[in-house]
Amino acid sequence: MTERSKNIIVLLIRWLLAAVFIYASLDKIWNPAGFAASIDNYRMLPYMLIALMAAILPWLELACGVALLLGRWQAGAALLVMGMNAVFIVAIASAMARGLDISCGCFTTSTAGARIGAQKVLEDIGLFLGALVVYLHRMHGK
Secondary structure (H helix, E strand, C coil), rough: CCCCHHHHHHHHHHHHHHHHHHHHHHHHHCHHHHHHHHHHHHHCCCCCCCCCCHHHHHHHHHHHHHHHHHHHHHHHHHHHHEEEEHHHHHHHHHHHHHHCCCCCCCCCCCCCCEEECCHHHHHHHHHHHHHHHHHHHCCCCC
């Protein structure tokens, strides 16, 4: 594979990650109370951390998405995306192990959103790996 081909593939991955994280942030930003309820459904955090997470996480998703879209601070944004996805994977796997049947809270604050399950874990692993590709590409001087 040529260097140009690699660069194009990484650019497409970066733009895909940007689109996913920008889109994922929007409903959460517009409805922080609904997002807090989605977080609370996982039964993993105390109330004060739920409110803090609901206030900060959507803006972090948006900032990372915009940074990846614009090609600014790619390594940092990719690291944050990897971190977020690692947390999402653990949260979903934990909820599945405890037998919870809840909406993932991924793209909508609606309880009618996509349910947690193996597919969501695999999607988050894919996003993690995409961010890893962007990070490694950026860190190796590209």
